[in-house]
Amino acid sequence: MGLFRLAALHGVATSFSPSTDVTVSVPDDTVKAVLAALGVDAATPAEVGRSLAAAESAAASRLLPPTVVTWAGEPLPPALTALPPGATLSVEPENEPGSTEAPTPLRMQVPMAGATPPAGSAPRTPSWWNEPPLGVHRLTVRAPDHRYATATLVVAPDRVPQPPARTHGFLVQLYSLLSARSWGMGDLGDLADLAAWSGRTLQAGFVQVNPLHAAVPGRPTDPSPYRPSSRRFPDPVHLHIESVPEYGHVSDRAALDDLRQDAASLGEAVLNKGALIDRDAVWELKKQALELIAQVPLTPGRRAAYCDFLAGQGQALEDHALWCALAEVHGSEWRGWPEGLRDPRSPQSARARTELLDRVDFHCRLAWLTDTQLAAAQSAARDSGMAVGIVHDLAVGVHPDGADAWAQQDAFAHGMSVGAPPDAFNAHGQDWGLPPWRPDALAASGYAPYRGLLRGLLAHAGALRIDHVMGLFRLWWVPEGSPPTEGTYVSQDAEAMLAVLVLEAHRAGAVVIGEDLGTVEPGVREALARRGVLGTSVLWFERDWDGTRRPLPPESWRRECVATATTHDLPSTAARLTGEHVTLRHRLGLLSRPLEQELAEDATDTAEWLSYLARLRLLPEGDGDEEAAVRAVHRFLLRTPARMAGVWLPDTVGDRRPQNLPGTWDQYPNWRLPIADGEGHPVSLEEIAASPRLHRLMDVLRPHTQPAESRTAPPGARRS
Secondary structure (H helix, E strand, C coil): CHHHHHHHHCCECCEEEEECCEEEECCHHHHHHHHHHCCCCCCCHHHHHHHHHHHHHHHHHCCCCCEEEEECCCCCCHHHHCCCCCCEEEEECCCCCCCCCCCCCEEEECCCCCCCCCCCCCCCCCCCCCCCCCEEEEEEEECCCCCEEEEEEEEECCCCCCCCCCEEEEEECHHHCCCCCCCCCCCHHHHHHHHHHHHHHHCCCEEEECCCEECCCCCCCCCCCCCCCEEEEECHHHCCHHHCHHHHHCCCHHHHHHHHHHHHHHHHHHHHHCCCCCHHHHHHHHHHHHHHHCCCCCCHHHHHHHHHHHHHHHHHHHHHHHHHHHHHHHCCCHHHCCHHHHCCCCHHHHHHHHHCHHHHHHHHHHHHHHHHHHHHHHHHHHHCCCCCEEEEEECCCCCCCCHHHHHCHHHECCCEEEEECCCCCCCCCEEEEECCECHHHHHHCCCHHHHHHHHHHHCCCCEEEECCHHHHCEEEEEECCCCHHHCEEEECCHHHHHHHHHHHHHHHCCEEEECCCCCCCCCHHHHHHHCCCEEEEEHHHCECCCCCCCECCHHHCCCCEEEECCCCCCCCHHHHHHCHHHHHHHHCCCCCCCHHHHHHHHHHHHHHHHHHHHHCCCCCCCCCCHHHHHHHHHHHHHHCCCCEEEEEHHHHHCCCCCCCCCCCCCCCCCCCCCCECCCCCECCHHHHHCCHHHHHHHHHHCCCCCCHHHHCCCCCCCCC
16 A cells, blocks of 8 residues: 555556546556656665655645646635745746846735635635736745745636637648658748648638657658657758748859759659658758858848847757757767766766857757748748648657757656557557656756747747647656556646646747547546637547447537547548558558458448438538548538638548558658649649649638639749
8 A cells, every 4th residue: 555655646546447447457566667767766665665754744844836836817726725824925926038127026925814715615816815927936935833935836827819710721741741842841931831822812720730840860760750859949851941041142052053953853753753751861951051051151130130049049959959969979869978978967068069069059050040930931821811820739759869858857757658558449558659757857847848848839839739638637657668558647737737838828829729539538628628728629530429429410519629530640531431541551461350341340430421421411412422522521520610620631632641650660651751642643732732622622611712713823932
């Protein structure tokens, strides 16, 4: 029992429920390993006893937890209402972003009569509380018995900003969206073009992209955008080179022209010859071009803007750029670097900052250039009339060998990996190879790494999608060397995680979307909805699971969500309607049952949906027309009350290939496919924009039909 109590005090689960009425005990060795990763010794019964006594003593004597949350206009949390009578509080408010005036400290005192309202009375804010402004502040409490405590105080608005009553937009993996002028993969110039065209021509309200986080360099680079080196900084591989202002002043034009010609060959190979997107080859060309561009002196105004960016990013950017410079010298696996360089705060790392100053500055400049193009893409989206604009994506974690794991070592749990427990869809569980943040370290830092991450991502976002949003509440930790089945859940301080998220989204004026597909802990969706975080609803999963198990009527869908027909991890709509996703998995040896059985079950499911769409009179063309069925699916989405309807951009041209096939690595070209038509022929942004199939589909979603000549106009030129 001691181990169970110790685990509970640190948020470590000793059992879990993979399905209703089923409870599975977590192995003791797993619990001990997770506690050890949290700095708690539980190796022997004696150590368990000592650790438990220390934890219970600390909890009993503690005036405040490390982080305290208050919500604007809502009752105070128990951490404040339970303070002893006569306690004095001091709040040092933080400077609001962009503010030059020092905020005024606040002083408060709990009256001797006590802070807790009488038993049975309605909760209310006590009269002694003087609510600080929205923000993250330093709270100090002194009790009459001379106890003293400091904590981070997060004061958050009650909800995040909301989208308009109804809007539609595109979902796209940016690398897959090549224009005729791309350097072998989609870039931020292509994103700006897509947003400007679809906003003006199709009345789209948003464009949602994959995570644009910095990747771990290497050959080959891990192509997954969901396993990045850093979530804090974007990857310069997404830069549109010709849009960098210094591009036109490069002195060695011949070298630059050679690079452009090589880049054109890469793009032609992908669009015309069936080659896969080669991120490493793209980056090699762009890096050479950017090194030529970096030789051009910045104008005084550009220099001032760059210096402002450096000052605003501070230590986080310096660490990221140093890691990039060191990776060029020693490789990307920092645990194999010379010992002193494994610590970003060591004297050896300090010397490296000086010795590699030019490369550190180069990588800082790349971060700045990428930031400016992210800003330009969002400006293009909003200027086109988009109500939301660019929806960025936050991956659930980072690569263990990457920049964030090196720079924030104290914040990560060593020897642990994030994953998922066994469930009805995967009996073996999942190990994603991503080290988790330590909840105790986050709380002790006032959630500084998390706050910085959100502020950076939201700087140029109309909305933020959070992958596996359930991770704000708990994550499945798998000890190194153990199978995913022998992991356990570790709880986060969900109140603090949500408060920081809501605060930063409020400051940015951004919508927040949570990817809440799959197994969701009871109460999570309700907590997210209370704070205005939209959910994600995918048509094929929306059934009356507790009753008839038939397709959920459109009016029964939730309003506060993004409704889609598919995602990057699922088959395209055309592939699902035709059953091609089943035959693909069969060819790759991924089916657990005979092909005929899988096809029959899939056909039954599809037929049920098509029959339902026909009964709702959403399929006037009749059965047997795949393109018409795709339109019917989207007509159905419009019947739901969902505030945002997302269209998977490959669906507009009949693409049958998934961008990612979970459960595969080298068996399938995950994250390397350009958007293609129904025959598998790659199509450029210009061809997508002129596609009659796209416009027939968008006529379903567009609130007002425009003249055909306006609808079929390709994106306007925006490049020099």
